[in-house]
Amino acid sequence: MNLPGSQPARQQPTSGVAAAAAGSAAAAPAGSPEAAQATEQVGGQSGGRSLDPHLRRYAQRAAGMRASEVRALFAVASRPEVVSLAGGMPNLAALPLDTLATDVAELVATEGQSVLQYGSAHGLPALREQICDVMALEGISAHADDVVVTVGSQMALDMVTRVFCDPGDVVLAEAPSYVGALSTFSAYQAEVVHVTMDDEGLQPEALRQALDTLAGQGRRVKFLYTIPNFHNPGGVTLAVRRRAEILDICARHGVLVIEDNPYGLLGFSDQTYPALRSMEADNVVYLGSFSKTFASGLRVGWALAPHAVREKLVLATESATLCPPAFNQAIVSRYLARYDWQGQIKQFRAAYRERRDAMLAALDQHLPPGCSWTKPDGGFYVWLTVPEGLDTKAMLPRAVTQRVAYVPGTAFYAAGFGSRQMRLSYCYPTPERIREGVRRLASALEAEQELLHTFGARSAGGGRPEVAGGQSPSPDTA
Numbered sequence: 419m420n421l422p423g424s425q426p427a428r429q430q431p432t433s434g435v436a437a438a439a440a441g442s443a444a445a446a447p448a449g450s451p452e453a454a455q456a457t458e459q460v461g462g463q464s465g466g467r468s469l470d471p472h473l474r475r476y477a478q479r480a481a482g483m484r485a486s487e488v489r490a491l492f493a494v495a496s497r498p499e500v501v502s503l504a505g506g507m508p509n510l511a512a513l514p515l516d517t518l519a520t521d522v523a524e525l526v527a528t529e530g531q532s533v534l535q536y537g538s539a540h541g542l543p544a545l546r547e548q549i550c551d552v553m554a555l556e557g558i559s560a561h562a563d564d565v566v567v568t569v570g571s572q573m574a575l576d577m578v579t580r581v582f583c584d585p586g587d588v589v590l591a592e593a594p595s596y597v598g599a600l601s602t603f604s605a606y607q608a609e610v611v612h613v614t615m616d617d618e619g620l621q622p623e624a625l626r627q628a629l630d631t632l633a634g635q636g637r638r639v640k641f642l643y644t645i646p647n648f649h650n651p652g653g654v655t656l657a658v659r660r661r662a663e664i665l666d667i668c669a670r671h672g673v674l675v676i677e678d679n680p681y682g683l684l685g686f687s688d689q690t691y692p693a694l695r696s697m698e699a700d701n702v703v704y705l706g707s708f709s710k711t712f713a714s715g716l717r718v719g720w721a722l723a724p725h726a727v728r729e730k731l732v733l734a735t736e737s738a739t740l741c742p743p744a745f746n747q748a749i750v751s752r753y754l755a756r757y758d759w760q761g762q763i764k765q766f767r768a769a770y771r772e773r774r775d776a777m778l779a780a781l782d783q784h785l786p787p788g789c790s791w792t793k794p795d796g797g798f799y800v801w802l803t804v805p806e807g808l809d810t811k812a813m814l815p816r817a818v819t820q821r822v823a824y825v826p827g828t829a830f831y832a833a834g835f836g837s838r839q840m841r842l843s844y845c846y847p848t849p850e851r852i853r854e855g856v857r858r859l860a861s862a863l864e865a866e867q868e869l870l871h872t873f874g875a876r877s878a879g880g881g882r883p884e885v886a887g888g889q890s891p892s893p894d895t896a
């Protein structure tokens with residue numbers, strides 16, 4: 419039975435762009451992520467017949483490992499003629515690359531013997547101290563001992579799920595939620611139950627109802643996974659007045675909170691919100707990252723955990739990767755020590771704000787009636803709802819033909835929702851490209867509507883709106 423505004427996970431929907439990725443296998447350079455992706459797709463199920471000779475050998479958990487719609491899109495969306503509003507790549511143009519290059523060379527020359535060596539699974543002590551200073555901006559008072567450095571916050575998500583979830587355990591997540599988290603939960607065979615959001619983020623009442631219902635069913639809920647600030651993909655922020663209530667509900671039900679906050683310092687009004695972790699230290703694992711505020715390619719993130727959990731995360735890191743890369747940690751540590759990193763974040767904010775403005779203005783100007791979208795005050799993403807009868811996964815090939823790409827909403831749910839939604843990101847393209855991309859998207863939508871009026875609704879391999887009433891539980895606020 420579905421919970422109000424939420425849905426237990428069934429099978430992950432297969433990517434509607436899988437065929438496009440597989441079709442481009444020949445064009446992708448060998449060894450490239452696109453080629454690996456395409457091979458993976460070709461090696462999967464094909465018309466009910468598997469081409470993968472290893473299929474019967476895989477562990478059960480491998481069945482939940484599927485290519486995300488974001489990855490499958492890369493091959494097509496990275497062509498230069500396509501305006502990609504799909505990926506969430508940070509814009510690194512504002513970074514002082516020349517000075518960084520000199521600094522990195524000096525690091526190798528002066529500290530190469532240690533920074534090119536193995537390090538501790540816990541992370542570089544100096545960096546862990548500096549991470550505490552970064553988190554202090556959001557009101558967190560933490561000890562460096564409780565910080566565990568990870569290979570991006572994606573790895574922290576994996577470690578937390580590994581430490582807490584057995585197959586069949588329930589994880590609560592916003593509806594919609596971050597695609598990388600959903601694929602991690604799926605890989606550990608946890609079941610995702612989505613909880614409704616509105617324009618003020620997660621709804622406490624929906625959370626309470628979900629937990630009561632699950633308790634009544636005797637289900638084991640391990641944690642609430644939440645992205646309170648500048649949500650990916652929703653573009654909304656959890657109202658400050660809801661925060662204590664959500665913590666309280668989780669504490670009463672004995673449910674841990676995983677607070678994922680990679681965008682928290684990217685507020686367009688220079689605002690920061692109090693982290694959930696700043697209000698409750700014992701029941702929150704906070705995940706942070708330098709991917710959006712410095713450089714995603716360095717893959718440096720962290721978890722701040724209650725003391726006992728911290729030890730488990732260190733052990734999990736040790737078995738996964740021995741230690742996070744000492745060199746990359748040293749680069750980040752130097753950067754924080756020697757650069758005006760807060761000034762740099764201000765520059766990032768200004769650049770993203772300009773792009774957000776360009777996208778919102780273009781959506782207003784070009785999109786047909788019946789569309790609505792969120793209006794983010796930070797971060798990278800707009801969540802768009804299209805008129806009834808349209809299916810964003812089904813219309814993606816048309817959009818790509820018109821040289822614009824987005825991520826269909828279904829990617830952001832464990833199963834069953836999002837066919838009328840899509841995520842648009844404004845972080846990477848220039849304002850001019852964003853305007854052009856939205857213009858192309860509008861013409862794809864109009865063509866799709868014409869088709870709908872002529873022939874009636876069409877389906878994306880079995881997917882008209884799956885939710886009763888055709889209404890997805892999403893922050894549909896415009």
Ligand SMILES: Cc1ncc(COP(=O)(O)O)c(C=O)c1O
Pocket residue numbers: 506569570571572573596598645650678680706707708709714717718719
């Ligand atoms: C909400 C969220 N969490 C985690 C991540 C992973 O970030 P990282 O680069 O630190 O692994 C992302 C990346 O886009 C994200 O949007």
